[in-house]
Structures are given as C-alpha cells and as structure tokens.
Amino acid sequence: MRGERVAWRDEIHGEHTYRLNGWESMHWVTDGHRKLVWWSGSGIE
Known part of the structure; x- marks a missing residue:
C-alpha cells in the first residue's frame, strides 16, 4: 500500500x-x- 516492493510466497x-x-x-x-x-475428513487426495 505504501508502494514498497516485497518478496512473495512460493506457495x-x-x-x-x-x-x-x-x-x-x-x-x-x-x-x-x-x-x-x-479432504481432511476422509483423507482423500
């Protein structure tokens, strides 16, 4: 918001x-x- 450059996440x-x-x-x-x-409840990926 202040116009500063910041590093961004890889994930x-x-x-x-x-x-x-x-x-x-x-x-x-x-x-x-x-x-x-x-799905955390069933464990399905």
Whole structure:
C-alpha cells in the first residue's frame, strides 16, 4: 500500500469447509503451476 516492493510466497495454502453428510473440510496448496487438494475428513487426495 505504501508502494514498497516485497518478496512473495512460493506457495499458498487455502481451506474451505462445507456441509455434505456432515462437515467436511477441503485444503489445497499450490505453487501456481501444480495444486494438491485433500479432504481432511476422509483423507482423500
């Protein structure tokens, strides 16, 4: 916001919670080229 240059991350993580037969949370991580998604409740990747 002040116009300063800053280093940026190489990866970013996100998560989302939704309701489908109970609560399930989805997490993902990406480097901008590849993305890994996993469902923490079931362990599916």
